Amino acid sequence: MRVFIPPPLRSYTGGRARVEVEETTLGAVLDALDALYPGFRFRIVDEQDRIRPHIRFVAREEFVHTLTHPLEPGDEVQIICALSGGSPAHGT
Amino acid sequence: MGSARGKSIRRVSQEKGAGRGPKGQKKRSVAKTSGDVWLLVGTKKGAFIFRGDGTRRRWEAKGPIFLGSEVNHLVLDPRDGRTLLMAGRTGHLGPTVFRSTDGGRAWKEARRPPAFPKAAEAASAPAVERTFWLTPGHSSQPDVWYAGSSPHGLFRSEDGGTSWEPVPGFLDYLAALKAREGFIGATPGGPLTHSILVDPRDPAHLYVGLSTGGFFESADDGNSWRPLNKGVAAYFLPVKNPEYGHDPHCVALHPANPDRLYQQNHCGIYRLDRPGETWRRIGRAMPKEVGDIGFPIVLHPRDPDTVWVFPMDGTKVWPRTSPGGRPAVYRARDGGRTWQRQDRGLPREQAYFTVMRQAFAADPLEPVGLYFGTTGGEVWMSPDEGATWRTLAAHLPYVLSVTAAVPA
Numbered sequence: 120m121r122v123f124i125p126p127p128l129r130s131y132t133g134g135r136a137r138v139e140v141e142e143t144t145l146g147a148v149l150d151a152l153d154a155l156y157p158g159f160r161f162r163i164v165d166e167q168d169r170i171r172p173h174i175r176f177v178a179r180e181e182f183v184h185t186l187t188h189p190l191e192p193g194d195e196v197q198i199i200c201a202l203s204g205g206s207p208a209h210g211t
Numbered sequence: 212m213g214s215a216r217g218k219s220i221r222r223v224s225q226e227k228g229a230g231r232g233p234k235g236q237k238k239r240s241v242a243k244t245s246g247d248v249w250l251l252v253g254t255k256k257g258a259f260i261f262r263g264d265g266t267r268r269r270w271e272a273k274g275p276i277f278l279g280s281e282v283n284h285l286v287l288d289p290r291d292g293r294t295l296l297m298a299g300r301t302g303h304l305g306p307t308v309f310r311s312t313d314g315g316r317a318w319k320e321a322r323r324p325p326a327f328p329k330a331a332e333a334a335s336a337p338a339v340e341r342t343f344w345l346t347p348g349h350s351s352q353p354d355v356w357y358a359g360s361s362p363h364g365l366f367r368s369e370d371g372g373t374s375w376e377p378v379p380g381f382l383d384y385l386a387a388l389k390a391r392e393g394f395i396g397a398t399p400g401g402p403l404t405h406s407i408l409v410d411p412r413d414p415a416h417l418y419v420g421l422s423t424g425g426f427f428e429s430a431d432d433g434n435s436w437r438p439l440n441k442g443v444a445a446y447f448l449p450v451k452n453p454e455y456g457h458d459p460h461c462v463a464l465h466p467a468n469p470d471r472l473y474q475q476n477h478c479g480i481y482r483l484d485r486p487g488e489t490w491r492r493i494g495r496a497m498p499k500e501v502g503d504i505g506f507p508i509v510l511h512p513r514d515p516d517t518v519w520v521f522p523m524d525g526t527k528v529w530p531r532t533s534p535g536g537r538p539a540v541y542r543a544r545d546g547g548r549t550w551q552r553q554d555r556g557l558p559r560e561q562a563y564f565t566v567m568r569q570a571f572a573a574d575p576l577e578p579v580g581l582y583f584g585t586t587g588g589e590v591w592m593s594p595d596e597g598a599t600w601r602t603l604a605a606h607l608p609y610v611l612s613v614t615a616a617v618p619a
Contacts, residue, residue: 127303158320162304165338166326173303200303 120190122148123197128163131156145176146186148196163198175199246617248574249314250582251295252590253282256608258297260285260315267580267594270603276315284345284569284612290353292619296372298342298358306341308358310372314618323374325358325366327382337362344569345372346407349414359404363395363421365433380434381419388424394448394456396423405568406462410469418472420462423447425455426474442490444478460506461568468515473547475508475520475568482518482547493547497522501534501541501552507571511579511596516546519553519573519597521566521583532563540581540597556600557591564589569612576617584610 122138124131132138132155140151146168153160163174168186170176176183177197178190190196250261250270259274276282280299288294295315300306308321330336339360348355348367358366358375365381368374389395396402406420415432418439425440438455445457458477465471470485473493480494480503494503504525511517519542523531533539539554565586574580581593588607593600 127301157322158307158324161324161326162307165305166329167333167336167338168329169333169338171303171305 120148120192120194120196122152123195125198125200127200128159128198131159131162141192143190144186145178145183145188145190145196148190149186173201175201246576248576248580249287249616249618250572250574250590250592250603251285251287251612251614251616252584252604252607252610253285253297253569253612254584254588254608254610255281258282258285258299258315259604259607261590261603263580265576267574267576267592272604273315276318277309281341282611283341283343284614286345286347286614287616287618288347288356289616290347290350292617294371296345296356298345300341306339306360308342308345308372308375321368321373321375323376325360325364325375325377327364327377337364339364340401342366343403344405344407346409349409350411352414355414357407357409357417359407359419361401361403362397363402363404363424365404365407365419367433378433380429380431381436384427384436385424388455391456394424394453395421396456398422398458406459408462408464408472410464411466412469418462418464420459422460422477423456423458425457426459426462427455439483439488440490441488442483442492443474443476443481444492446478461508463508463510465510465515467513471515471546473508473510473518475505477504479503480505480508480520480547491547493543494520496543496548497541497550498552501539502526504529504531505566506531506568507566507583509571509573509581512573512575514544517542517544517596518547519571519581521564521571523565530563531565536561536563538562538564540583540593540600542597553593553597554600555598556593567611569614570610572613572615574615574617580615582613582615584613586610 142148149160248263252259257275257278262271280301282299284298295311297309307324309318311318325342327337341361342358343361344359346357354371356368356372365378366375367378403422408418410416417429420426427436428439429436440457443457448456460475462474472483474481479492481490482493483490497503501522505521505523509519524534538557539552541550543550566583571583578596584590586609590604591600592603
């Protein structure tokens with residue numbers, strides 16, 4: 120399956136916007152990406168396996184909120200850096 | 212509560228020049244009078260390195276490094292004069308630590324950044340939102356670093372900052388303190404663990420500050436802790452003279468006399484001389500119209516009696532800007548009995564500076580150079596121990612941290 124990498128994470132992928140992996144859950148996709156690009160996962164999922172506040176995942180044009188979400192061959196997964204501006208709490 | 216009380220502090224690896232001479236006379240270590248200086252500036256939108264020659268008149272700017280990243284601390288390892296550690300995150304991406312061994316040209320991310328243990332009940336378990344503070348370990352432990360986080364957490368690396376683990380004794384202690392509601396809290400910017408201090412005579416003797424929560428000491432490498440807040444005001448708590456719960460904005464230990472500590476607290480400026488246990492409010496000697504509220508505190512690298520603060524307005528709604536719009540550094544040369552205003556070169560009016568707790572630093576040269584960064588993106592420097600000030604940089608992003616160091 121094809122994973123879309125947003126610009127803030129492309130320093131990990133050597134600038135690549137799309138990466139091919141073949142896994143059956145969102146969590147497994149992230150583990151595979153972390154194996155390819157060490158440090159990748161922790162920037163978007165915290166140590167309690169919670170998706171970070173301004174990160175969204177999309178599969179089959181729906182937002183995905185859990186790492187156990189099942190995926191099928193041919194699915195396209197998008198990692199989206201969602202709105203994070205405008206609040207001092209978010210460092211802007 | 213703490214179990215470290217009464218334990219003796221091991222005295223090992225006495226630093227050259229540390230301590231006091233015969234009959235308690237102050238002992239000044241040898242000054243470094245020349246050499247390059249690096250000024251390491253962390254901002255809300257990246258880091259900058261200013262390289263000054265020995266005269267500190269010519270500076271070369273490098274940066275931005277990691278443009279767009281919130282850089283809470285950028286520190287040069289004094290043990291090798293070469294390794295830089297940077298605590299960063301972005302608005303979208305979680306916190307991490309970067310390491311450079313070539314003066315900031317190339318950076319490598321920590322293999323395991325500071326992170327709390329994975330909990331069975333993840334919903335309420337803490338996760339590091341930002342690594343806030345970095346402290347190099349003892350000179351006898353060249354690969355050890357400490358990190359403080361938000362939310363409160365203390366982490367240790369034993370491989371030069373590549374992988375980090377929680378200091379387990381600290382997490383356990385913190386959990387016990389939290390049982391008392393409201394005494395371990397947060398600043399408007401979140402709970403901040405900072406001012407991680409390592410006794411230069413003993414690598415197992417540690418101090419740490421919590422905003423809010425207080426100041427704490429461990430005599431056994433972080434396994435057990437105890438509060439060290441006697442004499443410090445905490446007007447925002449419901450009890451008088453609490454054992455903990457205070458808000459130490461910044462605490463510093465003097466390298467030449469590690470028994471002397473200074474503290475800029477939410478409620479004043481204090482000094483503690485160990486083995487004493489009670490802080491003395493030396494800020495009471497500050498001019499009444501200026502007050503003794505601020506964030507940073509900076510020590511002279513050789514003279515334990517000389518200390519600088521950057522007062523900010525703590526009246527009415529606590530604007531935390533230069534009192535009266537007239538920024539000044541205040542210096543004491545007698546341990547805080549008297550204070551002198553140092554504002555030559557700084558704006559005379561309508562200048563409302565805010566300087567964060569990590570954003571004021573001294574270099575080790577003779578005379579000492581002083582540097583502070585403002586939330587308005589200016590960096591000011593004094594080449595003569597505060598006597599005169601000039602702008603080193605302007606138009607930077609909001610400055611979070613400033614450290615000064617001499618590279619190898």
